[in-house]
Amino acid sequence: MRYRGIALLTALALVALAMQRGLAEGHWALTWPQGWQLPFADWLNAVFRFLSEFEFAGSGTGRDLTRLAVPLFEMPTDLLSNLFFEGFTSGFGANKQVLFPPLSWLALTVGVVLSCYRVGGVKLATLGAATAAYLLVFGLWSSAMLTMAQLAVAVPIGLVVGLLMGVWVWRSPRIRPGVLLALDQLQTIPIFAYLVPVVVFFGLGVAPAIIVTVIFALPTMVRTTVVGLEEAARTTGELAVSIGCNKRQALWKVVLPTAQDMLRVGLNQVVMLSFSSVIIASLVGAGGLGYDVLVALRRLAIGRGLEAGFAITLMAITLNSFLQHYSTGRVAGLAALGSRQFLALIGALVLGLTLLSLVLPWLAVFPEQLVLSTGPFFDNVIEWVNLNLYSITDGVKTALLIYLFLPLKHLLTSLPWLVVVLAVTIAGYLVGGVKRGLFLGGLTLLIAASGLWHKAMLTVYLCAVAVSFSALVGIPTGIWAGRSRNVARIVMPIIDTLQTLPAFVYLIPAIMLFGTGDFPSFVAIVAYSISPAIRYAELGIRTVPEHLREAGVQFGCRPFQRLWMIELPAAAPQILLGLNRTIMLGLSMLIVTALIGTDDLGQETVTALAKVDAGRGLAAGFAVAFIAIIADRLVGGLAERKSQPQRAGMTAAGAD
Amino acid sequence: MGSKEKSRFTFTRRLVGAAALAASMAIGIGLPVASAQAEVPESNDPIRIxxxxxxxxxxxxxxxxxxxxxxxxxxxxxxxxxxAVNSALESGDITFQTEAWTSVHPEVAGLIAEGRYTNVGETGLVGMDRWWYPAYVEDLCPGLPDYTALNDCASVFATAETGDKGRLLLYSADWGGNDDERVASLGLNYQIVRVGSEAALLAEVQSAVQRQAPILAWLYEPHWAPVKFDGRYVELPPYTEECAASGRYDCEKPSGPILKLAWNGMADKWPAAFAAMQKFTLSNREYGEVIQQVDLDGVPMDDVVDAWMAENTDRWSAWIAQ
Incomplete structure (x- = not known):
């Protein structure tokens, strides 16, 4: 089987070479003829116009109907932002009057620190206090509160909807492939592609920002839930039934609690991904820290951009640790108080300090004398590196460009479409049978027919290089971290930072040192997509059942054999999920690489956005999603075939 | 800097203070602020800028x-x-846009002509974009700023990616400018490299200036970059209408007025606000000064706006007088 596949693909490569030599430039087998192009953009525009303007039996247009949902998102967010930093007011403009002041910064800080202390003890309280102090001292309080008000709505929606959808999908195996496929599309389609539809259907401001955030964070939660439940159901086996649970009890009392480690990874990812979409949300009216970063960077105020960027990271890390501790249900501090008494204490403190702020102005607005800025410090650091180390960074970049990036780019963009379609079909057939082969080949054919072939191949080239790098470095790192607590303690905060620090913050310095073009794009994709590769591999290795490890020791396995023959196969589902997430996140970074300057599908969605051409943007977006599906099904399928028998054997042994 | 972050979104909160200030000034010049509010605002729905x-x-x-x-x-x-603002202005999600740069947004004229949104008038600001190089490059390429010197200096501006062609760094394609045609019809041995965002382009320029390396890039005015970095614009043949009409574009880009745009329903829903915004104009000089103060001197935006309001009470009072 394997040799037949290799033979087929080699033959195909020779055919490609022969075609390039033998056929005239512009031959239909090399480049898709213009006359055959299918007007996907026009079709999508027609559907979109129909949905937004069609009158639904007297109840208004489709657009009016979706806008009815806007208050659902706006009201809680407005309430929170009034509470956090705007205050409650009446009247407008010059007639405005404050009815009730916003919560004092000190009140909120005290509330956060005490809650952290109760849930996670001194360590977490210190983290909470440090985050609050950081926001105050760098003058980011109001922006941070606005961001927090929106994420306080977006994160729970992402979690709850994600969990429920995950349970639903897990319970209905028949719809599972379809739903997971659709969800992957949601995450990989560059946000610019559906920004126009979102703005048309939901307007500007909080509602579209939250929707965009949830769309981005939800798929990971669903997928993680499904995999977690599958694993849990396998390990608990017939236990729930044998102790007399009905289906619902089995789910909520046995399977879900067993899956909690995996669910906590889902929780982490929802928080991290929600915070990482803060910048993009500010493109549709969200404001807050994301907007601060954009403004600072357009002024090349790198220090300011970093300050605002790290604020996003710190808040994400704090919220994540708080929720991780909270989800365990343990009480670490102030245990003498019941939860009602504790809430009453917090309430009293917050209200008291806020009322006090009416009298003491320094409680209402953080004293400006105490506000600091790193000022030009970081700009000077970058300048120093630029002046003294440029020859090295430029040398590295040029070498990589000449020996790796440019040849690969040339190879991929010059392949005849016919050969690529055939290659994908054969590869699909080899890893997943006739059906998968035809399906993936069909998707490739659609990309060719859309007229976006060249841009699509540029996308494949850049993502393939970056994602391969992420996987090759990330998975071993994750395995190492899974076997050593000390390594994990160093690696995990780093990848949390990489995932939430807005890419643009470190990209501007990267552009200064490496120039624009493919290299900083590569850096951006790797930095973002390496995180799940590490995280899921670490989880997989760490949660290998102890009895399997012991069995290995008893059989006399050496450590390396134990890793290779027992731990890796047992952790395969998680590692594969990590690989899937890495590919998806890599493709989702196209939106950022478009801002650096590329000529791929991401850029196409940006251009379409400027021209208010929803169809054109969506067509490019779907092309990205198709690439994601093809990559996932090929790589995932290959790995599945390799690990399936061993894993099944292992877990069967484990369950017995 | 700190207060700027705090107040950008909470400026309405500060209005209480600003209103007190304005009221005291209004009393001073005898402007009937209070009576004007009898009929205005026509609607309490938010005007979204x-x-x-x-x-x-x-x-x-x-x-x-x-x-x-x-x-x-x-x-x-x-x-x-x-x-994204184009579609939002069309649907009314944005009521008013203060700056539509026709020099870099070629689609605006078409969208106005189609009646998708209303042209409220010129801001009095004029956008101008050119090919720019740092002053020290003239040592390496003495023929500048005349464009005919560019071909001799192609190797000066060349990079690993462009080979023996010079590199011309431009904004992304949706900023328009017809530079592909311009480079071809002027017969320049240059390859156009486009960046995806302004921040990326400015990062390249700043990096080059720090290292005193040659760079040829698109900059525009009014903007802080030509103020901060010592440099000049390449001199192309002067702009004529026929050079643009011929499709050759072998001349300068035309300067473009910066327009104010509004949602089509604004004039009916908030007529007084619409009238005031029609009168709202600034000059390139004062705009340039503001940018310099904020971006280069680090003055908080709020203080700059406060100062402008205090110094120009006569002007804005006339705009809002009915």
Whole structure:
């Protein structure tokens, strides 16, 4: 089987070479003829116009109907932002009057620190206090509160909807492939592609920002839930039934609690991904820290951009640790108080300090004398590196460009479409049978027919290089971290930072040192997509059942054999999920690489956005999603075939 | 800097203070602020003004919001990407945009002509974009700023990616400019490299200037970069209408007025606000000064807007007088 596949693909490569030599430039087998192009953009525009303007039996247009949902998102967010930093007011403009002041910064800080202390003890309280102090001292309080008000709505929606959808999908195996496929599309389609539809259907401001955030964070939660439940159901086996649970009890009392480690990874990812979409949300009216970063960077105020960027990271890390501790249900501090008494204490403190702020102005607005800025410090650091180390960074970049990036780019963009379609079909057939082969080949054919072939191949080239790098470095790192607590303690905060620090913050310095073009794009994709590769591999290795490890020791396995023959196969589902997430996140970074300057599908969605051409943007977006599906099904399928028998054997042994 | 972050979105809160200030000034010059509010605002629905990520836009949008606030309107500043604003103006999600740069947004004229949104008039600001190089490059390429010297210096501006061609660094394709045609018809041995965003382009320029390396890039005015970096514009044949009409574009780019745009329904729903915004104009000089103060001297935007309001009371009072 394997040799037949290799033979087929080699033959195909020779055919490609022969075609390039033998056929005239512009031959239909090399480049898709213009006359055959299918007007996907026009079709999508027609559907979109129909949905937004069609009158639904007297109840208004489709657009009016979706806008009815806007208050659902706006009201809680407005309430929170009034509470956090705007205050409650009446009247407008010059007639405005404050009815009730916003919560004092000190009140909120005290509330956060005490809650952290109760849930996670001194360590977490210190983290909470440090985050609050950081926001105050760098003058980011109001922006941070606005961001927090929106994420306080977006994160729970992402979690709850994600969990429920995950349970639903897990319970209905028949719809599972379809739903997971659709969800992957949601995450990989560059946000610019559906920004126009979102703005048309939901307007500007909080509602579209939250929707965009949830769309981005939800798929990971669903997928993680499904995999977690599958694993849990396998390990608990017939236990729930044998102790007399009905289906619902089995789910909520046995399977879900067993899956909690995996669910906590889902929780982490929802928080991290929600915070990482803060910048993009500010493109549709969200404001807050994301907007601060954009403004600072357009002024090349790198220090300011970093300050605002790290604020996003710190808040994400704090919220994540708080929720991780909270989800365990343990009480670490102030245990003498019941939860009602504790809430009453917090309430009293917050209200008291806020009322006090009416009298003491320094409680209402953080004293400006105490506000600091790193000022030009970081700009000077970058300048120093630029002046003294440029020859090295430029040398590295040029070498990589000449020996790796440019040849690969040339190879991929010059392949005849016919050969690529055939290659994908054969590869699909080899890893997943006739059906998968035809399906993936069909998707490739659609990309060719859309007229976006060249841009699509540029996308494949850049993502393939970056994602391969992420996987090759990330998975071993994750395995190492899974076997050593000390390594994990160093690696995990780093990848949390990489995932939430807005890419643009470190990209501007990267552009200064490496120039624009493919290299900083590569850096951006790797930095973002390496995180799940590490995280899921670490989880997989760490949660290998102890009895399997012991069995290995008893059989006399050496450590390396134990890793290779027992731990890796047992952790395969998680590692594969990590690989899937890495590919998806890599493709989702196209939106950022478009801002650096590329000529791929991401850029196409940006251009379409400027021209208010929803169809054109969506067509490019779907092309990205198709690439994601093809990559996932090929790589995932290959790995599945390799690990399936061993894993099944292992877990069967484990369950017995 | 800190207070700027705090107040960008909470400027309405500060209006209480600003209103007190304005009221005291109004009494001083005998302006009937209170009586004007009898019929205005016509509606308490929010007038949504777009806020973009360049400093000038933060200034003009904040200023417009402040002025409409003086009239008693409910104003919201909505941060939004400049590319996404077109569809939002059409649907009414954005009521008013203070700055539409026709020099770099060629689609605006077409969308106005199609009646997708209303042209409220020129801001009095004029956008100009050119090919720029740092002054020290003239040592390496003595023929500059005349464009005919460019071909001799192609190797000076060349990079690993462009080979023996010079590199011309431009904004992304949706900023227009017809530079592909220009480079071809002027017979320049240069390869155009496009960046995806202004921040990326400025990062390249700053990096080159720090290292005193040659660079040829698109900059525009009014902007802080030509103020901060010592440099000159390449001199191309002067702009004529026939050079653009011929499709050859072998001349300078035309300067483009910066327009104010509004949702088509604004004039009916808030006539007084619309009238005030029609009169709202600034000059390149004062706009340039503001950018310099904020971006280069680090003055908080709020202080700059406060100062402008205090110094120009006569002007904005006339705009809002009915």
């Amino acid at each position: 777009s806020l973009h990520d360049w400093t000038g836009s933060v200034f003009t949008s904040t200023l417009a919001a402040r002025i409409l606030g003086e009239m008693g309107y409910n104003v919201e500043l909505i941060p939004i990407d400049a590319a």
